[in-house]
Amino acid sequence: MTGFPWLTLLIVLPLAGAMAVFAVKESSVRLTALAVAVADLLISLPLWWLFDAASGDMQFVESARWIPSLSINYRLGLDGISLPLVLMTTVLMPLCILISWHSIERRIQSFMAMLLIMESAMIGVFCALDFVLFYVFWEAMLIPMYLLIGIWGGPNRLYAAIKFLLYTLAGSVLLLVAILVLYFQGGHTFDILQLSQGTYSTSLQFWLFLAFFAAFAVKVPMFPFHTWLPDAHVEAPTAGSVILASVLLKMGTYGFLRFSLPMLPDASQLFTPFMVGLSIVAIIYGAYMALAQADLKKLIAYSSVSHMGFVTLGLFMFNIQGIEGAVMQMVNHGITTGGLFLCVGMIYERTHSRQIADNVGLTKPMPRYATFLVIFALSSLGLPGTNSFVGEFMILAGTFLWSKIATACALLGIILAAAYLLWMVQRVAFGVPDPHILPKLRDVNLREMITVVPLVVLIFVIGIFPNPILTRMHPSVEKVIARVFPPAAEHASGMPRMTPFTPSVERITSPTGPTFSQETQVASEGRP
């Protein structure tokens, strides 16, 4: 550990940038914001290599007293689960600023300030090791996001903004009560690591799980709490949609993985059938809804519901493939869906319509654009060689260990994803263009190229060589699984197992999930 406050720097820099954009000339606001976001990215990149992949512990830990009279501390740290998510956030932010370069004309200073405040809060959520600190970051992003949708959004933005805010706020208030109950039950501490070590009675876990569920399920969003998402996505400006889809949704699944599973292992097992059921409903329902959409953003929004269903499915498998696949899928969904929203944003800037029917036959006038759209769509439907394949495959492999029927149902979602995405691509890329819009269809310019190329590169890099990410998350994920199924208590009576199989370390590293678990096994053998 270097002792250098990397994470504080990562969080404070965008905040400082948010103030700086008000201090500079209006003409250089965009450049300032971009410089801040790029600087944050450059600070976050070394963490990838400084991170000790062999350790499942928190790294880059910072700790300071914050409100000692209420035993609240300022504690930050990263492990293999949060590291990829933080990097994903820092990679996406410069792209969000670039895509808003010309599309945002009004109150550009406030807009950039909101984006940068969001960045601080999102990084904070993934780094926080104190529960109150986590909650502060978790809630702090509500108002900037509310304003992003409400000020710079589409025609129905007021409704979408307040719906987003009230839904997420209503979900997270119960989280606060749960945090306070844990404080008094877990030895008067808000320390997440310490709370993750505690044992709580089954009935307490039951209620706490429900409270956590309310907060995280709304954020994911899990069926039936997803109705805010299509509204928010459709009305939000492009950058808002990207942040919403790529980062905000991940905070829900991150919450399940960071809090529900390790703190409430018994309740997590108890609720497994329930969670799996909701996940599968989300996968299929989201896909069917996506099939029926005429609006590109709505289509992607419902595809997000479907894809996030895979993530929650993988999380509640409690095996290495499932959880690692879920984390992979969180990152992948961030990259791919972010890319899709960027594509929609570009075409909206040209034709001022998000309707599929208004944007057909783009291959001829905009060949580069069509290429990117096809790549993102193929990645989203999980084509082998792209990133999503890795995550979805691992999740399905993990699910297969638990239930073949569940796997079959989830597979239906993949088939439907192919249907709605390819159908969308067929119409948008290969239809016959409307002659009236042809003059508006300039192909992708350099700035827009820069916004999507990094994501395309990541799609293929992760798709072909996912191991660096998997190696880094492996010890942390093992730690979570060890909490749900303590190796020592393997044969103790305790909770009746809800699962028809008994996962153990041997089982997990055995080559049931063909390619990737072997790779992780190799990686774990390579450890000192």
Next chain:
Amino acid sequence: MMTFSSADLFLILPELLIVIAACIILVLDPVLRTSDKDGLVWLSLGTLAVCMGLTASQIQAPATIFSGLVVIDAYGAFWKLLLYFVTGLTILLSHSYLKEERLYFGEYYGFVLLALSGMMVMVSSADLLTLYLGTELMSLSLYVMAGLKRSDPRSLEASAKYFVLGAFSSGFLLYGISLLYGATGSTRLPEIAAAISGRNLDDPLLLFATILLTVGFGFKLAVVPFHMWTPDVYQGAPTSVTAFMAVASKAASFGAFLRVFMEGLGGLKANWSAMFLLLCLATLILGNILALVQTNVKRMLAYSSIAHAGYALIGVVATGHMENSSGIASVLLYLSLYAFMTFGAFAIVAMLRKGGIEGVDIEDFTGLAKRHPVAALLMLIFMVSLAGIPPTAGFIGKLYVFMSAVEAGLPWLAAVALIFAVISAYYYLRLVMVMYMREPSDLSSTSPRMVMSPALSIVLACAVAGVVIFGIYPNPLVNFAMQAVSALK
């Protein structure tokens, strides 16, 4: 046997100075030319600054004076310092506001200081009759202040309504005091506490005394179902007075109420906390739901202040279920943080002018972000804080109150209160929506504008600094609240 000593007089020097300053203002006002009346503002502010220093020096030196009628302790000092601060802000805000309203009453500042001295007596009295005197001194001054806009029938209605209901509630308070005297043989809080130790509310005399005291204080705290006067009075009174009432009068009433119920009736806390649970729930529910339907910002803030009294009561209820006093400390913290955000919000309402009168409709805030970005941003911060969303002071206040509720084994109460906090977010953010997300329909001369002045800038800067700084680093204030509560017996 009553004995006076000069040492006693020295210890109530802050109260004396405030009263003397008030008298000087009342005497000087008729002889000063209008242009010289700014001097009265400086005199008031200077007195407050001196008193602040004196009271701060008393934190560490508790004393009981005037044969046990008045106590000087950290608990009283906490409230007094808060009250000086709020009074200072009120005077600064009034300086700008009265000019806009063309109200040139020098005695206004005199009444503010007299009300303050009444509040100071309330929070430091150890005897129920001293407390009653303080309450009346505060209330009478406020009745006059509420009616200062003589040309406005609403202001007169507010004053009359406030007076009638205030007198009514004083009656309850006095009746409660006399019954308590009958039951315990004393009006001194320590003696009452000694007399009721071991007894409970099966004693009808004690029961009725407690109920009547609760009703009396319920009016002052504006908790449901004793809140009826609040919206009308808050709406009709001059906005600077409304801000003063919503913050200072509520704080002082809570200060006195907590001292009576903890020091005097602390032995019955398991009994009375059940009663306050009902009041608390009713206040949370009705306050928040009625605020939803308001179109007048002053009325909306009036219901919001009712609802916030409900949140503070959670700490009171929690105290009845636990041994330590962190519940009371959370009330102190909550009200001091509430002071910043509520005062800030009222200050902006006061200075939003629409063709010579106040713009108090929610519609008047339309597009404020375009015309006055700074004012809109400040209002945004106050509203977010009132809704209890981090990282603002409002969140810290709620966090501590809910912590004490959970500690007391009432997580369901915290959950209910939080659900109503979500409802409150709707009406607070509706104002944000109007300011930021609607375009002003016309920019003619009748459209509302903010009147900025240096004094108002100071008020807003103080309020927003409190909201932001205590939202991020509340530790000193939390410690002070804990220290203040530990002084309660």
